[in-house]
Each structure stands twice: as structure tokens, then as C-alpha cells.
Amino acid sequence: MSRRGTASEGSTAIVAVKVGPVRPRRVNLRVNPWIRFAVRRSARLVVSLWVLVTFAAFIIHLVPGDPVRKALGINASADVVASTRHDLGLDQSVPAQYWDYLGHLIHGDLGRSLSSGLPVDETISELLPNTILLALIAFGVTILVAVPLGLIMAVLTQNGRRRPLELAYTTVSIVLGSIPEFLLGVALVYLLGVRTHLLPVAGQQGVASYVMPVLALSLGAIVGISRIVRVEILSVLERDYMRTARLKRLPGWKLYVRHALPNALTATATIAGLLLGGLIAGTVLVETIFAWPGLGQVFVTAITSYDFTMVQALVLVYGGLVLVINFLVDLLLAVVDPQTTIRES
Structure with missing residues (x-):
């Protein structure tokens, strides 16, 4: 209820306000979509790693x-075979073997090589950097060549122009992309090593020794990624904002590099991330x-x-490297393009 009255000069009017029950404030329990996305991807990574370890x-x-x-x-004595079986834990039950393997793995013990007798982790720590370096160089070459190549081919062949060039590009890319890496490597050894002696055939002997392994790894990936970039660029060039940019008479490099290319790289980044694991x-x-x-040789x-x-x-x-790389690619794409990536997950 309220009470009204005529206040004398200098006095204050008193107004009574009806106060209802106090309602508790609602607490927003919604979690940030990006956090939910990261948690789901992390859980998926953990499950995938567990399946890999079990396998x-x-x-x-x-x-x-x-x-x-x-x-x-066949010449090993029965005592040596029995001793080795005991060292590997193969004389235990299957569940006991599994838990024993997990226990050693948690402590970083990967066992000893049956061939050399050396600790497995020493061999891996010594040779793994060479493998990762080779894959990273091949990945860098792939991106640096494929993205400009796809952009150039899209610009040259848009709107159905230069059909012979498009046909030649498509044919060559299909042929090179269908050749297995090991066959391509053998061909490179014959052409650039045995036949012409231009490059060293084997080993890690300076910069020249990287050329043929990197080519064997990256050539098929280059043509594959460049075709994806070309298709994405052609799609972007048909959008309204690109027509507006053309009406502004922007220079060609600014039109294609600053406006078209960044909007076409989301799908390319997804494939490129998966590509690194494949390399x-x-x-x-x-x-x-x-x-x-x-x-690889080991x-x-x-x-x-x-x-x-x-x-x-x-x-x-x-397997762990491939899974972790795919996980990091998912997180990177969620940062670069959160609306599309998180919505589709």
C-alpha cells in the first residue's frame, strides 16, 4: 500500500512502497562453447590414445x-627362449601382461630391443628428430608451393578461361597424386641419382641429400593441396564482397591475396593439418x-x-604423433574460425 499526503514547505513526502518476496538471481550455468569444444576434443584424444596403447x-x-x-x-636354445618370454612377461596371463605393459609405459620404460638389446627409448630419442625434421621440411615445401600454385591456377582459369591449361593442370595433378611415395622415390633415385648423378642417393649428407626425400614426400601433397586451394578460390571469387572489391578497382595482388586468399584457407588449413600427420x-x-x-628404417x-x-x-x-597433430589442428581451427568449427563439431 502507499500513503500520500501534502507535505508542508521544507518537509519531505514519505512514500511507502510495497515490497514483494525477493527472488534469487539466476546463475548462468552455460559453459563457453569453445571450452566445451576443447573438453570434447581432449576427451576424444584421451580415448584414442588409450585405444592406440591397447592395440x-x-x-x-x-x-x-x-x-x-x-x-x-630357430637356433636359439630353449633356455634363452624361456628367459626372453619371462622378460617380456609372456608367461603371465593376458590381463596381467596388459597391466604390466601399462605400468612400464607410465614410467617411460619402453623395453629393450630384441635385436640389439639396447633400450628402445634411446633409439627413438636419437632418430626421431631426423624423422620429424624431414616431415616438417616436406610440409613447409608443400604449403609454400601448393597455395600460390592453386591461387594462380584459379585466377588464370576462372570463368572457364584457358581450358587447355586447366585440362593440363588437372591431368598432371591426378597422375602425380596417384603415384605412391615409394614408387616416386625409386623414380627420383634413378633419374636424379643413378642416371644423372645430380644428387646423393642415400644418407644425410648436407643440404643436397634433403632434396629427393622431400620431393618424394611432398610432390603428391603439393598437387592435392593446390587443387583444393584452386576450388576454394574459385568459390570465393563468386561472392558478393569480391564483386564489390572489383568495383573499387583494387590492384590485382590486393584483390586476390588480401581479400580472396584468407577467406579460402579454412578448408585448406584442415587438410594441411591432416597432411602433416600423413607426411x-x-x-x-x-x-x-x-x-x-x-x-623409418628402424x-x-x-x-x-x-x-x-x-x-x-x-x-x-x-600413432601418437598423428593423433596429437590432429588434436592441435582442431584447436587451431576453432581459434581461427570458431563459428564454423565449433558449430559443426
Whole structure:
């Protein structure tokens, strides 16, 4: 209720206001979409890593027959085979083997190589930098060549112009993209090494020794990424803001580089991030062809010699690198293009 009265001069009018029950303020429990996205991706990474570790733990059981006998050879004595089985924990039950493997893995113990007897982690720490360096150089070359190539081809062939150039580009890119890396590596060895002696065939002997392995890894990726960039640029060039930019008579480099290219790189960045993981996996065969001092040769040798502890560790290394790279790419895309990435996740 309220009370009104006529106040005398200099007095204050008193107004009574009806006060209802106090309602508690609502607490906004909505979590930031980016945080929810990061948590989902982190959970997915953890589950994927667990599946990878589980697969690596049971690799030794996928080989028919006695894996220890195959690794040591038919001439190994029964006592040596039994001792090795005990060292590997193969005389325990399967669940006990799994938990024992997890326990050693948590403490950073990857075991000893059955072939050399050396700790596996020492071999990996020594050779892994060479593998990563080769993959990163191939990745950098791919991006530096593919993006400008795709942009140039889009500008030259937009609106159906230069059909012969477009046909030649498409044909060459399909052919080069369909050649496996190891066949491309063999061809490069023959043409640039054996036939013409322009480049060293094997080993890590200065800058020249990087050329053929990098070409073998990156050539197919270059044509693939450039085709994606071309398609994205052609799509961007048809949008309204690009027509407005043309009406402003902007210089060509500003029109294409500053306006068209940044808006076309989201899909390219997604594929490029996945590409880096593929390049790391592709080093296995390329390193073997060029006798590159990395983990690729060790991986192939471990498989052929039934060195299961080494195979287990390298499966974890290669698989873990690919999973972590994909995870980082997802987070990067969420930062660069949050609306599209987080909405579609």
C-alpha cells in the first residue's frame, strides 16, 4: 500500500512502497562453447590414445605361432627362449601382461630391443628428430608451393578461361597424386641419382641429400593441396564482397591475396593439418628408400626381424604423433574460425 499526503514547505513526502518476496538471481550455468569444444576434443584424444596403447600392447599376440621363437630364430636354445618370454612377461596371463605393459609405459620404460638389446627409448630419442625434421621440411615445401600454385591456377582459369591449361593442370595433378611415395622415390633415385648423378642417393649428407626425400614426400601433397586451394578460390571469387572489391578497382595482388586468399584457407588449413600427420607416417617407406637416418628404417627392420618391443614403441610414436597433430589442428581451427568449427563439431 502507499500513503500520500501534502507535505508542508521544507518537509519531505514519505512514500511507502510495497515490497514483494525477493527472488534469487539466476546463475548462468552455460559453459563457453569453445571450452566445451576443447573438453570434447581432449576427451576424444584421451580415448584414442588409450585405444592406440591397447592395440600396441597386444601386437605381439597377433602373430601366429610363438613370437619369441620367431624373433630369436630357430637356433636359439630353449633356455634363452624361456628367459626372453619371462622378460617380456609372456608367461603371465593376458590381463596381467596388459597391466604390466601399462605400468612400464607410465614410467617411460619402453623395453629393450630384441635385436640389439639396447633400450628402445634411446633409439627413438636419437632418430626421431631426423624423422620429424624431414616431415616438417616436406610440409613447409608443400604449403609454400601448393597455395600460390592453386591461387594462380584459379585466377588464370576462372570463368572457364584457358581450358587447355586447366585440362593440363588437372591431368598432371591426378597422375602425380596417384603415384605412391615409394614408387616416386625409386623414380627420383634413378633419374636424379643413378642416371644423372645430380644428387646423393642415400644418407644425410648436407643440404643436397634433403632434396629427393622431400620431393618424394611432398610432390603428391603439393598437387592435392593446390587443387583444393584452386576450388576454394574459385568459390570465393563468386561472392558478393569480391564483386564489390572489383568495383573499387583494387590492384590485382590486393584483390586476390588480401581479400580472396584468407577467406579460402579454412578448408585448406584442415587438410594441411591432416597432411602433416600423413607426411610423418609416409616417412617410413621414404626413409627406407633413401637410407635416411630416421625411425623409418628402424620400423621396417623391426617388422622383418620380429622385434616386437621396437614395433610396439614405434606404433605408439607414429600413432601418437598423428593423433596429437590432429588434436592441435582442431584447436587451431576453432581459434581461427570458431563459428564454423565449433558449430559443426
